[in-house]
Amino acid sequence: MKEFASLYQQLDETTKTNRKVEAMRLYFENCDPADGAWAVYFLSGRRLKRLVQAGRLREFCAEISGIPDWLFEESYGAVGDLAETIALLLPPNLNESIHPLNIWIEQRIQPLSRMDDEQRREALSQAWTELSAQERFVFNKLVTGGFRVGVSQGLVVRALSQATQVDKAVISHRLMGSWEPTPEFFNSLSAEDDGESDRSRPYPFALAHSLQQEPETIGEISEWMLEWKWDGIRAQIIRREGETFIWSRGEELIHERFPELLEPAESLPDGTVIDGEILAWKAGEVQPFSQLQRRIGRKKVGKKLLTDVPCSFIAFDILEAEGHNIRSSPLEVRRKLLESLIANQSEASSIMIYPQIEANSWEECLQIRNNSREKQVEGLMLKRRDSDYGVGRLTNKWWKWKVDPYSCDAVLIYAQRGHGRRASLHSDYTFAAWDNGNLVPFAKAYSGLTDAEIREVDRFVRKNTLERFGPVRSVKPELVFELAFENIQRSNRHKSGIAVRFPRMVKWRHDKKPADADTLDMIKSLVPDQSLNDEPAETSKESRGKIKS
Numbered sequence: 001m002k003e004f005a006s007l008y009q010q011l012d013e014t015t016k017t018n019r020k021v022e023a024m025r026l027y028f029e030n031c032d033p034a035d036g037a038w039a040v041y042f043l044s045g046r047r048l049k050r051l052v053q054a055g056r057l058r059e060f061c062a063e064i065s066g067i068p069d070w071l072f073e074e075s076y077g078a079v080g081d082l083a084e085t086i087a088l089l090l091p092p093n094l095n096e097s098i099h100p101l102n103i104w105i106e107q108r109i110q111p112l113s114r115m116d117d118e119q120r121r122e123a124l125s126q127a128w129t130e131l132s133a134q135e136r137f138v139f140n141k142l143v144t145g146g147f148r149v150g151v152s153q154g155l156v157v158r159a160l161s162q163a164t165q166v167d168k169a170v171i172s173h174r175l176m177g178s179w180e181p182t183p184e185f186f187n188s189l190s191a192e193d194d195g196e197s198d199r200s201r202p203y204p205f206a207l208a209h210s211l212q213q214e215p216e217t218i219g220e221i222s223e224w225m226l227e228w229k230w231d232g233i234r235a236q237i238i239r240r241e242g243e244t245f246i247w248s249r250g251e252e253l254i255h256e257r258f259p260e261l262l263e264p265a266e267s268l269p270d271g272t273v274i275d276g277e278i279l280a281w282k283a284g285e286v287q288p289f290s291q292l293q294r295r296i297g298r299k300k301v302g303k304k305l306l307t308d309v310p311c312s313f314i315a316f317d318i319l320e321a322e323g324h325n326i327r328s329s330p331l332e333v334r335r336k337l338l339e340s341l342i343a344n345q346s347e348a349s350s351i352m353i354y355p356q357i358e359a360n361s362w363e364e365c366l367q368i369r370n371n372s373r374e375k376q377v378e379g380l381m382l383k384r385r386d387s388d389y390g391v392g393r394l395t396n397k398w399w400k401w402k403v404d405p406y407s408c409d410a411v412l413i414y415a416q417r418g419h420g421r422r423a424s425l426h427s428d429y430t431f432a433a434w435d436n437g438n439l440v441p442f443a444k445a446y447s448g449l450t451d452a453e454i455r456e457v458d459r460f461v462r463k464n465t466l467e468r469f470g471p472v473r474s475v476k477p478e479l480v481f482e483l484a485f486e487n488i489q490r491s492n493r494h495k496s497g498i499a500v501r502f503p504r505m506v507k508w509r510h511d512k513k514p515a516d517a518d519t520l521d522m523i524k525s526l527v528p529d530q531s532l533n534d535e536p537a538e539t540s541k542e543s544r545g546k547i548k549s
Contacts, residue, residue: 001097001104003027004039005135011149020151024159033183034102040160040189041181042142044153048105050145051112052120054082057144060121061086064128077471080423083140090128090136097131109142154392164190169204172391176251177201199240202247203273203319203327204391208381208398215362215382215401225331226357226365227316227381228372229400231289231487232279233296237261237313237351239268240323254278257298260306261313264349271323274315274338274351275389281312281350286376288528289501290489312350315342316381319389327389334389372403373528378486379403405484406500406526408518409509411439412479415461416471418446426461426473427454429505431483433496435520439477442496442523443485448505477514482507488526498524 010023024043028036062072067089079085097104108127112120124143131139141147157175161168171189177200179185211218218224234249244265246255255262258278268274280287280295291309295301318338319327326334335356342353357380359365365380372379379402387397410431418427428446432439449457457479464476484506491499497520509516 001099001101001131001135001139003031004035004101005132005138007039008138008149009134011151015150017155021155021159021162024151024156025162028160028163032100032102033186035100037181037183037186038101038105040156040175040186042147043149043151043156044175045148047145047147048109048142049113051109051143052124054144056117056120057082057086057124057140060124061089063121064125065089065091077417078424080417080419083137083144083146086140087133087137093129093132093136097135099130104139105142109139112143160189166190169391172204173201176204177247178253199243200238200245200247200253202236202238202245202251203275203325203389205234205236205249205275206317206389206391206398207393208383208400209393209395211382211399211401215365218382218396218399221359221362221365223385225335225383225385226359226368227383228354228357228375229378229381229402230277230279230286230314231376231378232277232286232292232314235276235278235313236319237265237268237272237274237276237315238320239265239270239272241270244268257295257301258311258313259301260311260350264345264351267345268341268351269322271320272341273318273320274341275317275319276313276315278311278313280309282310288376288489289487310350312352315351315353317389329388330386331383331388332385369401369403376528405486406488407482407484407506408433408523408526409480409512409516410443410483411477411514411517412457412481413439413441413474413477415457415473415475422454425454425458427458429457429481431481431503432477433518433520433523435496439514440496440520442494442498442520443483443500443503445481445483445503445505448484449508453508480509480512480514480517481505482509488523488528490527496520498527 004027007023007027011020014020027039031039058069058072058076062069065072072085072089075089076082076085079088099108108123112123115123127139128136138147153172153175157168157172160166160171164171166189174189177198179198215221233254235254236247238245238247244255244262245253246258246261246265248254261278278292280289280291287309292311294305294309295311298305315338317331318334318341319325321337321341326337339353342351345351357365357368359368369380379400382399382401384397387394390397410433412429413432414430415426416428417423418425427449429444430441431443431445432441434440460479461473461475464478465473466476467474482505483503485500485503487501489499491497493499
């Protein structure tokens with residue numbers, strides 16, 4: 001635990017990518033495989049489920065520390081992180097753990113799920129007395145299921161590649177899919193063989209950068225293949241050894257949620273992996289994302305929902321054919337192979353391939369992109385004809401050219417403190433629009449402002465608070481911001497009658513007064529006709545859970 005807590009501290013204290021990679025490399029080179037497996041598990045974004053309720057942790061810490069509940073809550077409000085608050089409030093302890101990370105996880109943390117409250121209190125109290133302050137902090141993070149540190153899986157892959165001398169693409173593939181944090185798994189990361197015997201294992205997803213410049217700057221249009229940028233769930237369908245698996249980009253097996261895709265997938269030849277997008281699809285047309293959301297949260301889908309929201313898989317790439325990895329082949333070659341493969345599907349199949357977009361110039365392409373919303377898509381994908389299927393975001397090979405977002409001007413009416421490094425600042429905001437002379441809240445946003453702007457808004461919030469509702473403050477309605485969002489639907493769950501997706505702040509409108517903000521009727525006018533009777537969409541990206549598009 002001591003070494004892992006030290007690694008966490010090193011990663012948390014620097015923003016330098018190379019320092020993070022170096023710290024992880026040194027850890028992986030010197031750790032016991034049993035510890036290394038758990039370190040990879042947590043650093044790559046996997047977590048234990050919450051083992052103890054937050055309220056119980058508060059109670060246990062307050063009792064052991066001998067402080068009243070109100071003081072704990074005030075401390076928590078100032079710190080903004082439960083694990084850190086507990087580590088700071090517990091009585092000082094200079095001990096350092098004598099147990100390695102794997103023992104703490106398997107013998108001290110995981111058993112908490114099988115204990116009653118009194119046993120948990122005793123186990124936690126004992127653990128806290130055996131750990132230093134930094135170790136307690138990491139321990140608390142693991143117990144609460146809130147462990148995260150500022151490294152991406154790509155950085156973990158780089159560190160492991162340097163530590164094992166195995167190619168990054170191989171490491172990335174070995175980390176995909178389901179695996180258990182065992183010493184055997186950690187050792188398999190550096191194995192000489194290809195390490196890809198797991199028949200269900202997907203490939204790392206190739207991603208695109210957002211196109212920020214004019215498309216003319218990336219070359220002639222003849223060098224690029226054009227596709228729709230679908231608004232669904234990115235997934236891979238895998239057919240190997242007579243079995244079918246469907247993986248989301250969030251590395252979650254989801255074939256039980258989409259049973260209508262299994263039968264057509266079974267007709268794919270063994271040794272086939274195709275990449276594409278799962279969409280709500282009815283009467284030959286894609287449905288709004290809000291319809292697909294009705295399927296995302298369901299582990300098992302009933303007959304009515306299957307009938308109401310049928311889904312299809314739009315294939316746009318093939319990664320494995322006849323058991324051979326063909327990702328290094330040019331996209332043009334892969335596309336022709338994919339077309340011949342999907343041609344064998346029946347006309348009623350829920351696995352299909354959408355025709356490529358034809359355009360003779362970037363000007364013509366721009367017109368097609370501007371009409372994207374009419375087809376319930378987000379814009380265009382631009383892919384070089386000679387591109388391979390790489391790992392992560394492909395520089396200068398794949399671009400996503402999304403249609404401009406919706407936007408409006410809104411008034412800030414509520415604020416609360418953020419988390420992590422923003423725990424002491426009011427950085428999470430609720431915005432409202434005018435409706436018959438009243439301000440009605442319709443969106444929450446917490447991204448888009450600079451650190452300097454957040455500090456300025458924080459000062460305003462503290463000086464202009466009207467009321468407090470727990471952690472939330474209502475403030476004088478004086479600040480106007482331009483908000484951008486990807487989509488908008490009708491919603492019966494919100495007082496405003498609408499729900500917006502991915503709202504963020506684009507600009508602080510110092511030039512506008514509250515009375516100049518937009519009306520709710522104006523914002524409702526942005527709702528596409530097709531979504532007038534849709535189920536409501538969630539307002540934030542967290543609504544997708546682990547599933548990623």
